[in-house]
Amino acid sequence: AGQRKVGIIGSGLIGRSWAMLFAGAGFNVVMYDVDSAQLDGAKVSIKQQLNELERQGLLRGTLLAEEQFSLISTSENLSEAVKDAIHIQECVPENVDLKKQMFSKLNDLCTLDETVLCSSTSCILPSKIFTGLRRVSQCIVAHPCNPPYHCPLTEIIPHPETSEDAVQRTRELMAKIGQEPVMVKREIDGFALNRMQYAIINEAWRLVEDGIMTPEDVDKVFTTGLGMRYAFIGPFETIHLNAEGTENYMQRYASSIRRVSSSFGPIPTFDGKTLEHVEQRMASRIPSVPDELNKRRQWRDDRLVALAKLKKQM
Ligand code: NAD
Known part of the structure; x- marks a missing residue:
């Protein structure tokens, strides 16, 4: 009794994750979806996931899996789902018109x-969905990273008219449920995560397109090198530690960074022979069919769980 309520709109992959995160912090969660089969599936899957997390010692919060599950209910009625909610988390498919409506x-x-x-939303700008709404000062984007339960990053992007109070309350709420909010202070295409991810995809693609590296070796640059560090320290801390502080690093390396960066080629078109080649190399290891992809996704999620566990112990 007395718990505050959160409404989740759309009960697919991301809606389910949010439901578990909010329930973990003791919120009453009501999930809404246009597809009742999705709602049924969500309950089954959430119950299973919470039990599994509990078994692995990774459940967030202090409540038992069963208690968390009992905080989550579903509704096929939108007004019922949002009634008296302090926060509404929209998770419908990535489509501007649908989100605007x-x-x-x-x-x-x-x-x-x-x-x-x-x-x-992963990449629709706040101004494309919130502009003109009466409650625009309370509208905001909180973009999670998949899988949200194990990758706590949440990018917060206000609309130009979002109030400072709504920004603060969203940040506090995210922190309260154990997410790691970062502020994208002004809306920008791709937010932060995808801007950096795309910078990497661009260079990875060019190295393969120019015949410098195989796709497998490019991936190893991350899995055995950069990614090992990035699980613990970001680019700024990397810089700071790789010399006697940031100023010293830049005295030594700024000219190299500028020289190498000026040799980056144009943005690839991601098609033609290179696309065929990358697809063929990747599919020889992981065939592009649902069963095989799902097997590998499960493997990836298991590895992320192991990493999350390690980070929790540190
Ligand atoms: P999904 O397809 O798994 O789930 C979407 C759900 O919305 C489905 O259950 C569908 O039935 C429901 N839906 C469709 N129309 C609806 C409507 N009018 N009203 C209510 N529910 C409706 O999609 P997802 O992967 O969960 O993505 C949801 C949002 O989260 C998207 O904006 C996506 O960009 C964002 N996101 C996704 C990821 C990811 O890795 N999948 C990561 C971060 C953010």
Whole structure:
């Protein structure tokens, strides 16, 4: 009793993860979806996942898996799902028109003045979905990283008209459920995660396209090198530690960074012979069919769980 309520709109992969995260912190969670089969599937899958997390000692919060599960309910009625919610997390498919329609409905249906309307969008700018809404000052994007339960990063991107209070409350809420909020202070295409990820994909692709490296060896640069470090320290700390501090690093290496960077080629088109080649190399190891991809995704998630466990112990 007395727990505060969060509404989750869309009960697919990301909606399910948010439901588990909010329940972990003791919130009452109501999930809404247009597809009732998705809601049924979500309950089954969440129960299974919470039990498995508990078995592995990775459950967040202090409540038992069973208690967390009992905090999560479903509804096929949107106004019921959002009624009295302090926070609404939208997780419908990545489509501007669909999200715009959804936020317009949420704007009208939410019942509390304080409710924050939050989108999980991976790459739609806040101004494309929130502009013109009466409650625009309480609209914001919180973009999680997949799988959210094991990769706690959440990018917070306000609309230009989002109030400082709504920003603060969203950050605090994310921290409270054990996520790691980072601020993208002004909206920018790709937010932070995808801007950096795309910089990497661009160079990886060029190294293969130019015949300098195989796709397998490019991947190893990450799995055995950069990625080993990046699980613990980011690019700025890497710089700071790789010399006698940041200033010293730049005295030594700024000219190299500028020289190498000026040799980066144009943005690849990601098609033609290189695409065929990369697909063929990748599919020889992981065939591009659902069963094989799912097996490998399961393997990836198991590795991430092991890493999350390690980081928790440190
Ligand atoms: P998904 O396809 O797994 O789930 C979408 C759910 O929304 C489905 O259950 C669907 O039935 C439901 N839905 C469709 N139309 C609806 C409507 N009008 N009202 C209510 N529910 C509706 O998608 P997902 O992977 O969970 O992605 C959801 C959002 O999260 C997207 O904006 C995506 O960009 C973002 N996101 C995804 C990832 C990822 O790795 N999958 C990571 C971060 C953010």
